[in-house]
Amino acid sequence: MIFKLAWRNIIFKPLNTLLSVVLLTASVAIITLLILLQNQFEDKFNSNIEGVDLVLGAKGSPLQLILSSVYQVDAPTGNISFDSAKVWMEHPYVEKAIPLAFGDNYKGFKILGTTTDYLEKYQLTLNKGKLFKHNFDVVVGSQVAEKLNLKLGDAFFGAHGHAEQGEVHDSYAYKVVGIANESGKVADNLILCNIPSVWQMHAGHDHDHDHDHEAEFTNPPHGEEGHVHSDDEEHGHGETVNLPRGEEGHIHSDYENDMSIDTPNMDITSVLIKFRNKMGFVMWPNIIAQNTNMQAASPAVEINRLFTLFGVGISGLQYLAYAIMFISGLSIFIALYNTLKERKYEFALLRVQGAKRSQLLILVLLESILLCIVGFIFGTILGRVGLYVLSTLSESEFKMNFDPFVFHWKQEGLLLIITLLVGVLAAAIPAIKAYTLNLSKTLANA
Amino acid sequence: MISTKDITFSYQEDQTFLMPDLHCDAGNTILITGDSGKGKTTYLHLLAGMLQAKTGEIVIDGTNLNNLSNKKRDQFRGQNIGLVFQQSHFLQAFTVLENLEMASTLSSGKANSQKAKELLTRLGLKTQMHKKPHQLSLGQQQRASIARAVSNEPKLILADEPTSSLDDKNASQVIELLTQLSKDYKAALVIVTHDSRVINQFTNKLTLV
Numbered sequence: 001m002i003f004k005l006a007w008r009n010i011i012f013k014p015l016n017t018l019l020s021v022v023l024l025t026a027s028v029a030i031i032t033l034l035i036l037l038q039n040q041f042e043d044k045f046n047s048n049i050e051g052v053d054l055v056l057g058a059k060g061s062p063l064q065l066i067l068s069s070v071y072q073v074d075a076p077t078g079n080i081s082f083d084s085a086k087v088w089m090e091h092p093y094v095e096k097a098i099p100l101a102f103g104d105n106y107k108g109f110k111i112l113g114t115t116t117d118y119l120e121k122y123q124l125t126l127n128k129g130k131l132f133k134h135n136f137d138v139v140v141g142s143q144v145a146e147k148l149n150l151k152l153g154d155a156f157f158g159a160h161g162h163a164e165q166g167e168v169h170d171s172y173a174y175k176v177v178g179i180a181n182e183s184g185k186v187a188d189n190l191i192l193c194n195i196p197s198v199w200q201m202h203a204g205h206d207h208d209h210d211h212d213h214e215a216e217f218t219n220p221p222h223g224e225e226g227h228v229h230s231d232d233e234e235h236g237h238g239e240t241v242n243l244p245r246g247e248e249g250h251i252h253s254d255y256e257n258d259m260s261i262d263t264p265n266m267d268i269t270s271v272l273i274k275f276r277n278k279m280g281f282v283m284w285p286n287i288i289a290q291n292t293n294m295q296a297a298s299p300a301v302e303i304n305r306l307f308t309l310f311g312v313g314i315s316g317l318q319y320l321a322y323a324i325m326f327i328s329g330l331s332i333f334i335a336l337y338n339t340l341k342e343r344k345y346e347f348a349l350l351r352v353q354g355a356k357r358s359q360l361l362i363l364v365l366l367e368s369i370l371l372c373i374v375g376f377i378f379g380t381i382l383g384r385v386g387l388y389v390l391s392t393l394s395e396s397e398f399k400m401n402f403d404p405f406v407f408h409w410k411q412e413g414l415l416l417i418i419t420l421l422v423g424v425l426a427a428a429i430p431a432i433k434a435y436t437l438n439l440s441k442t443l444a445n446a
Numbered sequence: 447m448i449s450t451k452d453i454t455f456s457y458q459e460d461q462t463f464l465m466p467d468l469h470c471d472a473g474n475t476i477l478i479t480g481d482s483g484k485g486k487t488t489y490l491h492l493l494a495g496m497l498q499a500k501t502g503e504i505v506i507d508g509t510n511l512n513n514l515s516n517k518k519r520d521q522f523r524g525q526n527i528g529l530v531f532q533q534s535h536f537l538q539a540f541t542v543l544e545n546l547e548m549a550s551t552l553s554s555g556k557a558n559s560q561k562a563k564e565l566l567t568r569l570g571l572k573t574q575m576h577k578k579p580h581q582l583s584l585g586q587q588q589r590a591s592i593a594r595a596v597s598n599e600p601k602l603i604l605a606d607e608p609t610s611s612l613d614d615k616n617a618s619q620v621i622e623l624l625t626q627l628s629k630d631y632k633a634a635l636v637i638v639t640h641d642s643r644v645i646n647q648f649t650n651k652l653t654l655v
Contacts, residue, residue, distance in 0.1 A: 345535040348535070351520065354552040440491040440497045
């Protein structure tokens with residue numbers, strides 16, 4: 001009955017209640033969002049670093065190099081010569097070196113030229129089909145396959161660079177030969193092919209368009225192949241096409257003319273390096289920076305730096321959220337304290353009817369705590385809705401998604417305790433006033 | 447029944463009031479009258495156990511209130527005393543019926559809603575019982591608070607100026623209800639009043655001077 005009364009009292013003052021609950025909801029939502037984001041962000045970032053000690057790439061921002069090569073979110077820093085990269089890739093310190101070459105995208109999904117080691121590194125297993133073997137064979141990540149509804153045997157044209165609206169390369173069509181299983185890593189959002197595919201696609205390409213950040217390739221000796229695309233009929237931007245049988249030759253299904261990985265004087269974008277001897281991890285960044293026009297960046301170091309940068313923002317938001325929570329506590333306190341004057345007759349009445357002092361104390365505390373619980377529930381839900389929205393945005397921007405249905409019991413449990421504590425503190429003075437109410441005086445002045 | 451003997455009371459150490467003795471049998475009524483400031487309400491609060499007498503005895507149905515601890519007095523009041531005030535106070539967030547249920551919950555531990563409904567019906571509030579108290583007229587509110595006061599079947603009913611904010615019709619109705627209910631429940635009825643409409647109806651009076 002006391003519980004019922006507490007609940008009714010809350011509903012009886014809807015505006016006071018609304019203010020307190022809205023403030024509580026806002027603060028809990030922000031903190032919940034931060035908790036979820038921080039945990040999942042770090043998980044996502046750290047799981048992708050595994051097995052990459054250094055990234056070798058063109059000089060520029062090391063963070064940009066890491067973001068583009070490991071996380072596929074930024075533009076590459078530029079190109080490096082495959083021949084000079086090979087010197088380092090074949091070094092005895094190196095356990096595994098995976099070259100990467102960026103060229104095109106298909107509907108916003110990056111087409112990445114690499115070796116099959118890349119799939120191995122990300123534990124990417126094939127769901128259907130086989131690995132890429134010939135030029136323009138592609139293995140698509142699970143997300144790509146799902147979102148673009150790609151099936152084995154489908155063919156499509158890539159768009160140049162990493163902008164969805166890039167110039168369409170319609171001289172060669174990519175052909176889906178394999179679909180990967182979900183790995184929960186960035187590779188799910190990639191279209192993978194071999195490196196010569198990228199070279200061949202860009203061979204003989206007219207260099208009259210904007211070249212910022214994109215992979216730029218020198219003309220190979222047999223660059224004449226490039227002329228094919230200029231006379232071709234107009235295709236939509238990276239549309240899947242059903243290739244007419246008669247034009248088979250057009251897509252170079254005869255692999256004899258294909259470029260090979262051994263073609264000299266070619267460029268790639270970067271190399272992911274895993275060391276056998278950890279000395280390289282310490283020594284290489286300096287050696288490479290001083291002796292070549294490349295740089296070697298450590299994902300661990302750069303991501304740590306990134307988290308530190310984020311950390312400032314996150315803790316700022318956290319302080320803001322706790323400030324809002326403090327204000328909501330204050331609003332509960334003011335609401336309870338203000339109604340104390342009119343409610344003291346109610347308290348006196350309850351006492352007259354045999355209520356214990358402690359029951360009045362509990363009544364006031366309950367009202368505050370109930371508000372806090374309602375605020376916490378709404379906040380937890382709103383925080384997850386926020387994460388869902390954010391996830392949808394980051395999905396389309398960075399191909400990175402977050403799961404709003406994960407619960408971090410420890411941190412969110414702590415948040416619940418803090419919220420309840422705010423409720424108890426806010427109600428403390430009004431509750432004590434109710435507890436120490438002078439029955440006779442209150443009723444005599446009525 | 448209730449009887450008091452040699453009660454003294456003091457708000458401050460140096461000031462002591464002696465309260466005249468009072469006796470009232472079950473089913474009977476006694477009026478406490480007197481001018482303002484003579485301690486009528488103080489006397490009533492002493493009888494209700496809301497104030498502690500310095501010395502003397504207040505015996506209600508065989509229990510000396512002055513020998514009980516604060517906590518025991520609160521409990522005793524809840525179970526054996528029904529109070530009616532000049533202005534009726536209610537739990538605003540509850541309906542009239544729920545107000546009565548709350549009273550029975552606090553005194554007996556369980557909500558006796560059947561009895562509450564019967565009482566409200568008897569007092570002509572059948573159609574009002576699911577309304578909030580502030581939706582009732584003053585007379586209806588006072589009747590509802592009488593219903594609440596007797597919902598724990600008290601041995602003693604204390605009424606503090608129950609008629610002073612009511613018109614003649616409602617005032618006489620309230621007095622009639624109080625006397626009738628005290629007879630029905632075999633409770634002693636003590637009315638503190640300076641309302642001449644009430645004073646003239648009773649012979650058993652205690653005047654504070």
